[in-house]
Every structure is written in C-alpha cells, then in structure tokens.
Amino acid sequence: MSAGSESTGFGETAITGIDGGHGVLTYRGYRIEDVVEHLGYESTVGLLLWGTRPGDSAAHDVAAELRSQRGLSPELARVLEVLPPDSPPVDGFRTLVSAMNDMARAVPPTVNEALELIARSPTIVARLHRRTVGGLPREPDPQLGHVANYLAMVQGTTPAAERVRALERYFVLLADHGISASTLALRVVLSTRSDLVSAVSAALGALKGPLHGGAPPEVLEMLDAVGSVDQVESWIDRTLDQRGRLYGFGHPTYRVEDPRATLLRRYAQEVAAPDRYNLARRFEEVALERLARRRPDQPLFTNVDFYGAVLLEGVGLPRELFTPTFALARTAGWSAHALEQVAQNRMVRPPERYVGPAPRPWGAKPTAPPRRRRV
Secondary structure, X not given: OOOOOOOOOOOOOOOEEEEOOOOEEEEOOEEHHHXXXXXXXXXXXXXXXXXXXXXXXXXXXXXXXXXXXXXXOHHHHXXXXXXXXXOOHHHHHHHHHHOOOOOOOOOOOOHXXXXXXXXXXXXXXXHHHHHHHOOOOOOOOOOOOHHHHHHHHHHOOXXXXXHHHHHHHHHHXXXXXXXXXXXXXXXXXXXXXXXXXXXXXXXXXXXXXXXXOOOHHHHHHHHHHHOOHHHHHHHHHHHHHOOOOOXXXXXXXXXXXXXXXXXXXXXXXXXXXXXXXXXXXXXXXXXXXXXXXXXXXXXXXXXXXXXXXXXXXXXXXXXXXXXXXXXXXXXXXXHHHHHHHHHOOOOOOOOOOOOOOOOOOOOXXXXXXXXXXXX
C-alpha cells in the first residue's frame, strides 16, 4: 500500500472502491447494494476491519465485542458532565473522544482500540443529547443491537422495529466512503505516528463542515422553507435565479447518481411522514430538471444527504444529532482506514505548488498576494 501522498492523489486503499462514472460503490469488493441487503451494522464493521462476513472461518463476533464495551468510564462520565449543556452535540462528541484517556492510546493503534471507539461513541452522543433535553440517561441495553441501542438511548424508550431497520441501513450505507475529507484528516494525523483518538478528533472536525457531514439539517430547513408541493417550482426557480444553493445535490466523486442515494430514497419512504416524503420527492424531480437545464455541462444528481435527512427525521432523531449520527456510522470506516494506514505507514506530505513572488532582494517593494479563484 502507498500510504503517503506523492501527487494530487492520496494513495491506495483496499477498503472501499468508488467508480464515480458508473455509480458503483463497494466494501472490500462487495457492491453496496448487496452489503446493505445482507449485513447489519456489526457485520459491516467486521467486513471493513477484516474483510470477513458472518460464517467465514476467520469471522469475529463483532456484536458481542461491541456490546461488552459500550459503557463509559467514571472519568469520561465526569468530563461529560462538566461540558456546557448547550454545546453542539458534534463538538461535545469530539471533546469526549479527545478525553478517552482510559484507552491505551497505543502507537500504532490496535484493533481493540478501534472496537472500543465504535462501541462507546453511541453512548457518548446519546448521553450528551439526553443531558441537553433534560432527560435521564438510559444505560446501554445488552439485549439490543448496536443501532437499536443507540436509538433507545437517545429516545429513552425501545424503538419500533421499522425505525431500527431504516437507521441500521443508514449506518451501513454511511460506514465508509473511501478517502473523504474526514478520512484524509484521520490518516494525515496517524501518518505522523499519533494516536487513534487524536486522529478521530481531527476527522470529526472535518466532518462537521456543511460541505461534508453537516449538510443534512440544511436539507430539512430547505424543505421547511418550501412548505408545500405546490410551492416547489417557484421556490427552486427563485433560489437558482438568486444564485442560491440547493442542498442534497452534487458530489465531487459521482458523475451519475450516488448509489447510496438510490437506496436511501426507498428506505426513507418506509419511515417518513407521507407529506414530507411527497414534498421531498417533488422537490428532487424539479431540482434535477432545473439543474440539468441550467447546467448542461455540469451534471448534478441527488446525493446521500438529501434522503438521508428525510430518513433521519423519519426515525425520530432531532436535527442536531444528524451530523453526530453520520459520525457514529463512519467510526467503522475511520477505524478500518486507521489500521490500514499504520500497517505500512509513511508520513502524508502532499506536494504544494508555490505561486508567490520569485526570489528577490530584501530592498524590493512588497507585492500583494495574487487573487485566488473562489472554489
């Protein structure tokens, strides 16, 4: 594996394959459509970490390993309690990850640390949420699976089966997506021989941005602003005329529809309120038609954020938990990439292209920096 960055590309990975021109996404060579159909989240963790599926001779009992490590240490619980109650959950999550001092912080990281991170993270996010809304924390339930337990801890009651099924599919679909911005941040930190919690803290900082994992709440605010199906066309036309942005469309990798968006469209319908789903469906139809007409040379398609937001709302999660929930799903991929990075590590140091003035005498008059094109 080439874990360093010798050019504008990052290197190689054997975890997730993305063919953006044909809309193909694979985990360890298996198409995402098959993975989400046949595996739950715990088994997807096993697939990403080891390349194994249930029944394989080398398969781990990931569900049992995660159930045994869900609890928070007294030290970590005390850190949680002193955070400001109104802190954004994603920031609190990042702070608590940084405070995981009871983890060995091995260099290089170990698979046991990765499993601890995946197991404890839902407990952290749920406890932060319950504290913010004034509810009593619900302890992890060893009888529930990873995703069901998270939803139960957030909502304070055992969730309906259809909500668990929809959210588990979301977790599987968002478990990894190659060397995205947050995964790159994680691998850069690990390449310096730092520890796993430092790397995941950096990944969370990248994920919270609206161009990465922070967009789903914007999708719902956009649909709220539209209000009803009969207002869709005029709202989209007015927004595009004013050079506004339509959230949930376009992806830097895909030149056709993101395969995860195709699946989430169907799964969202199973849990969303009919009025909300019908509004989203009509918005998508009109948006794609208008974008294709106005930007024929720049094809934009529905991305994972659009129906992901509708699904998360449908399972009953509040909007402030959308980005942390994305992060919880992605802990599997981050862990797999962490182990891959350190297995054959080289420090990541991408080359830069210098665009400043040529070497000049000290007495030369300073020049203003060049104006850069907005991106």
